[in-house]
Amino acid sequence: MxxxxxxxxxxxxxxxxxxxxxxxxxxxxxxxxxxxxxxxxxxxxxxxxxxxxxxxxxxxxxxxxxxxxxxxxxxxxxxxxxxxxxxxxxxxxxxxxxxxxxxxxxxxxxxxxxxxLVGPSSILLSLMASGFNGQNFAFNGYLPIQAGERAKKIKQLDNRSINEGQSQMFIETPFRNMKMVEDLIQNCHPSTKLCIAADITLETEYIKTMPVKNWKNNVPDLHKRPTIFLIHRDK
The missing domain is CATH 3.40.1010.10 (Tetrapyrrole methylase, N-terminal domain)
Structure with a gap:
């Protein structure tokens, strides 16, 4: 060629x-x-x-x-x-x-x-800004839609983050973002840190990391906003 x-x-x-x-x-x-x-x-x-x-x-x-x-x-x-x-x-x-x-x-x-060629990657940019382990991480794409399977997967990823020291990353269809946050709050350990990174590189960019228990009354409006979710729990 x-x-x-x-x-x-x-x-x-x-x-x-x-x-x-x-x-x-x-x-x-x-x-x-x-x-x-x-x-x-x-x-x-x-x-x-x-x-x-x-x-x-x-x-x-x-x-x-x-x-x-x-x-x-x-x-x-x-x-x-x-x-x-x-x-x-x-x-x-x-x-x-x-x-x-x-x-x-x-x-x-x-x-x-x-x-x-060099350019913006929401996966790498969100990891950079999260404060999580950048040497051991996994991007998991979309999580299961079915409620039971999703809850099981979230708990699985939460456990992997503490057992392996691995930052876990995933995405959701933008119109289901708010449900994703709700599921994370319900199924992650309260001390697990959750980073929500939305609208990366845009004027409306929002990136914040804090324990899951602190997100309960502080969730921004993520409806239809491209978002990456990251979780990590220290031993």
């Missing part, structure tokens, strides 16, 4: 491009004509924010979602025989809790050079 595959970060929300996307990436993007993206419409909007002079009609987009098969992805990567390509996810860094990982996996089997 002649081309290189660039993993291009995007904003975590409606934040200023210059505050979160390094200039060398802003200068690189207009040179690319082929993109594998999670959502074509939002990617077009993002590219126009990067450079209003980009001619969107000259670009080729390959959509990546839960229905995209490995054969489709291999076909997308054929463009690398002649061109560099970029992967852009809906928010943050491609390949981290993101379907872009499937593209990168196949790219390595084809001996394609993969180049990750």
């Amino acid at each position: 002649k081309g290189k595959l660039f993993l291009i970060p995007t904003t975590l929300g409606d934040s200023e491009i210059d505050q979160v996307i390094p200039m060398h990436i802003q200068q690189l993007i207009p040179d690319l004509k082929h993109f594998i993206v999670e959502n074509i419409r939002t990617t077009r909007r993002y590219l126009k924010k990067i450079d209003r002079n980009i001619n969107i009609d000259e670009l080729t987009f390959y959509e990546l979602n839960k229905h995209t098969s490995p054969n489709d992805i291999s076909g997308y990567l054929n463009a690398l025989k002649e061109h560099d390509m970029g992967i852009i996810s809906e928010a943050g860094c491609p390949g981290v809790a993101d379907p872009g990982a499937d593209v990168v996996k196949i790219a390595h089997t084809k001996d394609i050079k993969v180049i990750p």
